Amino acid sequence: MSRAALLVLADGRFPAGGHAHSGGAEAAVKAGRITGAGSLADFCRGRLHTAGLVSGAVAAAAVLGVDPLELDRATDARTPSPALRVAARKLGRQLMRAGRATWPSAELDALARQFPKGAHQPVVLGLVARAAGLGAEDAAYCAAYESVSGAASAVVRLLSLDPFDATGVLARLAPELDRVADRAVEAARAVVGDGVNALPAASAPLLEIGAEAHAAWAVRLFAS
Template identity: 60%
Template structure:
């Protein structure tokens, strides 16, 4: 992966603080308004309690989490090929509703990223994709601009794939937030493993395409609702 002369280690060095800032749910990237399919899963009766949430998060981690993390890692390793990674993200997102959400979140993340870590690569991404590039791709380029590694980018993507839906389940089902947080803590080793798998795949140039058909169906159904708590 040597497109446009960009490669790992080419950006400025960053510390843990930048990683924490990017992963913080209060970072103004719009993720808090989305349930990651949890709202539709609850409405469908597939997630009813903490055990159902745990199964939902595990499945999401190994599907959406793995694919998003690999795309983010690829974009962090070789941000000069961001358009190619964006095409790869498009091909791996069969639901039109999910493609729209991903690009909207990418646009919001890019706005915040350009304010926090100004970089020509981020400016170029905005110019070429005024409607928004896919969120994992923007995340990877943002990580590069912030001086983070591909492993950092993958870790954030994996964390986002489960933390947002878990938080949504607290609101949707009235779950005990301590119990939900405990489950996320127990899921941490699996998150680390998925992030490592994603980075390895990106390094080989073999991006995974893990599918979750129910999430695609839920996204289309949710998009048609007149009343909903979350945007997706």
């Protein structure tokens, strides 16, 4: 295994469709909940400990060999908003394409066959990480980081926020990101023995509600 593969997978330029999504930031900006670097940090912290933790645990469990179908169903159950489920499957499908082209593997081909229209993105992320020779911890880090990095770069575009401030927000969240990744891996290990009910079910109601409102806008810059 090569640890450097994690840099390839976690790179914001990895071509898996993430650039068109704001992680709920566009809805939060419009609602006045994100107005600058301070409120961006609050928003990202909330995402990290909810969506980020769940995604990290799902991705790590997929690396550990938990059945993707069960993980996908468990993720559905943890995603009340239909708009978010659609977005997560779309991103999962795009990541599947990029992952199969980058790290060809029979396991990813089988996943594509099982989910032609896409599985939840963290499920795919875990199996792509596995195909890249990475471990559960790597996948958890990648999912947790993605849960905040996309929102931060979207806010740079939405508010013309100083990009150094946005990057500073991510840097200051790093210690919390470490803890979330640890908790996610711990939960994933429990899933191996106890089943998918051991996955965390932390949720952020405003993200779910915001996503539903956002999906109905006639004019928006981001897909979600």
